[in-house]
Amino acid sequence: MAETCDIAVDFMDMTNDRRLWVRPTDVRVGFDPAVGRHAIVGDDDADPRVARIVNISGDGLLQLEVLPGPREAHRDVLARA
Numbered sequence: 001m002a003e004t005c006d007i008a009v010d011f012m013d014m015t016n017d018r019r020l021w022v023r024p025t026d027v028r029v030g031f032d033p034a035v036g037r038h039a040i041v042g043d044d045d046a047d048p049r050v051a052r053i054v055n056i057s058g059d060g061l062l063q064l065e066v067l068p069g070p071r072e073a074h075r076d077v078l079a080r081a
Contacts, residue, residue, distance in 0.1 A: 004042075004048055006031040006041065007022055007026055007040075007064070008041075008042070009043055009051075009066075011045075011046050017065075018066040019063060020063070020066060021061050022062050023062075024060040026062075027062070033056060035055060036053065037052070038050055038051065038052050038074070038077045039051055039052075039064070040078070048071050050073075051065060052067065052077075
């Protein structure tokens with residue numbers, strides 16, 4: 001995972017509606033996930049993107065919605081995060 005990412009993801013697992021599920025172990029130490037919060041997500045084979053945390057299950061799995069476009073297009077939501 002790139003250093004600048006809050007959550008490691010595998011974009012190949014993304015559904016057609018831009019959703020992903022990730023494990024708590026994929027979250028960067030020091031990042032506190034919360035429903036509605038935005039995070040920088042990425043993997044070693046792709047540029048980082050921005051995702052919104054949609055759900056956190058009882059066992060800690062995070063459901064993410066990857067926003068369309070590059071990370072730079074979402075500076076406004078990242079500034080509020």
